[in-house]
Amino acid sequence: MSSNHPFGSYEPVIGIEIHAQLSTKSKMFCASSTEFGAGDNDHICEVCTAMPGALPVVNKKAIEYSIKMGLALGCQIRDRSVFSRKQYFYPDLPKGYQISQFDLPLCEHGKVEYILDGKKMEVSITRAHMEEDAGKSTHHGEYSLINLNRAGTPLLEIVSGPDMHSPQEAAEYARTVHKILRYLDVCDGNLEEGSFRCDCNVSVRKKGENIFNTRVEIKNINSFRFVEKAIEYEILRQIDCMETGEKINQETRLYDPDKNRTFMMRSKEEAHDYRYFPDPDLLPVILEEGYVEKVRRELPELPLKRAERFQQEYKIPEYDSFVLTQEKEIADYYEKVVKASGNPKAASNWVMTELMRELNDAKKTFAQSPVSAEQLGAMVMLIDKGTISGKIAKTVFAEMWATGKNPDVIVKEKGLVQITDTSAIEKAIDDVIAANPAETEAYRGGKEKLFGFFVGQVMKATKGQASPDMVNQLLKKKLAGG
Numbered sequence: 321m322s323s324n325h326p327f328g329s330y331e332p333v334i335g336i337e338i339h340a341q342l343s344t345k346s347k348m349f350c351a352s353s354t355e356f357g358a359g360d361n362d363h364i365c366e367v368c369t370a371m372p373g374a375l376p377v378v379n380k381k382a383i384e385y386s387i388k389m390g391l392a393l394g395c396q397i398r399d400r401s402v403f404s405r406k407q408y409f410y411p412d413l414p415k416g417y418q419i420s421q422f423d424l425p426l427c428e429h430g431k432v433e434y435i436l437d438g439k440k441m442e443v444s445i446t447r448a449h450m451e452e453d454a455g456k457s458t459h460h461g462e463y464s465l466i467n468l469n470r471a472g473t474p475l476l477e478i479v480s481g482p483d484m485h486s487p488q489e490a491a492e493y494a495r496t497v498h499k500i501l502r503y504l505d506v507c508d509g510n511l512e513e514g515s516f517r518c519d520c521n522v523s524v525r526k527k528g529e530n531i532f533n534t535r536v537e538i539k540n541i542n543s544f545r546f547v548e549k550a551i552e553y554e555i556l557r558q559i560d561c562m563e564t565g566e567k568i569n570q571e572t573r574l575y576d577p578d579k580n581r582t583f584m585m586r587s588k589e590e591a592h593d594y595r596y597f598p599d600p601d602l603l604p605v606i607l608e609e610g611y612v613e614k615v616r617r618e619l620p621e622l623p624l625k626r627a628e629r630f631q632q633e634y635k636i637p638e639y640d641s642f643v644l645t646q647e648k649e650i651a652d653y654y655e656k657v658v659k660a661s662g663n664p665k666a667a668s669n670w671v672m673t674e675l676m677r678e679l680n681d682a683k684k685t686f687a688q689s690p691v692s693a694e695q696l697g698a699m700v701m702l703i704d705k706g707t708i709s710g711k712i713a714k715t716v717f718a719e720m721w722a723t724g725k726n727p728d729v730i731v732k733e734k735g736l737v738q739i740t741d742t743s744a745i746e747k748a749i750d751d752v753i754a755a756n757p758a759e760t761e762a763y764r765g766g767k768e769k770l771f772g773f774f775v776g777q778v779m780k781a782t783k784g785q786a787s788p789d790m791v792n793q794l795l796k797k798k799l800a801g802g
């Protein structure tokens with residue numbers, strides 16, 4: 321927490337730029353595929369390889385996705401935005417410039433809220449603009465290879481204000497943006513494949529100061545844990561510089577997770593080096609009247625709102641509400657179980673424990689679950705109706721997982737119906753008491769801890785099928801000599 325961070329009299333100031341790859345089928349300005357993992361240069365054309373005279377055409381879906389995300393971040397959407405050329409030389413950038421939005425971005429002035437250690441945090445969103453990705457070079461000793469499959473892939477760059485003051489706040493912010501992108505289904509969020517990358521701007525000042533000192537950018541971090549670790553390292557490095565009077569240079573650094581340190585990549589170009597100007601090949605993006613409102617109406621309920629609603633409507637603990645809303649798929653599944661069972665707390669327990677554990681072990685998503693939400697709901701209902709005990713339910717669940725059968729079918733086939741017949745349970749209790757005279761005497765002599773032993777024996781005798789409530793009740797009476 322910012323109020324209690326281990327940085328002594330210093331306060332870190334952190335802002336994050338997130339590059340999210342939009343999950344469109346084709347690239348930002350051409351029809352080439354965005355599929356990941358294709359053969360080298362399989363997905364290229366004259367536009368994304370910058371053949372002379374080739375003309376870019378804007379991908380409408382990318383605009384829709386960007387507006388969706390902009391709205392989810394509470395941004396104002398500009399009805400006239402402009403693509404500019406950002407000039408720089410890099411071998412994997414064949415045009416010699418990147419098409420990006422500069423002074424007239426699509427989305428501006430939003431905010432993101434999240435909960436950290438029980439406290440609501442807010443980070444401002446300065447802007448979110450569209451741009452294209454570059455290709456990829458790999459270096460092999462004396463020669464380098466260029467793969468342009470990624471060149472021209474649509475990106476949304478989400479720029480936060482310098483509002484975060486601890487590595488934990490920064491990592492949680494990145495997680496939150498990632499979660500929202502996935503909820504909207506506008507980015508697959510795949511960190512290993514580079515669909516979601518963070519550039520972290522870090523500076524340090526004395527607590528109580530209101531100035532911005534020289535900031536350092538740590539580029540291309542693709543793990544939330546590394547966001548936290550890289551920022552922490554960088555803060556400590558900068559504090560060390562300040563303490564020893566060493567100058568902090570404005571530069572771009574990279575994070576090495578193996579050594580857990582940042583190292584310099586290049587000194588930072590000033591913004592004016594890029595010589596931005598509006599791309600003459602592209603018309604401004606002008607949104608039809610009513611379009612933004614139409615997209616707004618299609619937005620799903622966002623994770624934090626949904627978690628808060630779960631707490632109120634279903635009376636489940638805050639912790640459960642966050643676990644159950646971490647992915648839209650999970651939240652949708654949970655609500656279906658609630659609907660089918662009418663028992664929100666039991667539904668939450670079964671989803672969060674048995675089901676999540678099995679899915680995890682099998683490396684399956686909720687959509688791939690062999691147990692449907694309706695089936696799990698029906699099983700919870702069988703427990704609530706007293707047809708099966710909670711203990712037997714675990715057997716039923718395992719069987720549902722293995723066979724995909726409905727719970728009532730399994731209960732019938734395996735003869736798992738709970739025993740609620742008083743005389744049958746009394747008979748089992750009588751047998752247990754008769755078979756354990758020493759324990760019975762000890763219990764009656766005051767050793768009440770033995771009660772659990774008797775419960776266990778009766779349950780064993782009834783193959784776990786006796787109603788635990790009735791066993792407790794009848795056993796107490798019988799042991800008391802009744």
Ligand SMILES: [Zn+2]
Pocket residue numbers: 347350351352363364365366367368369472
């Ligand atoms: Zn292309």
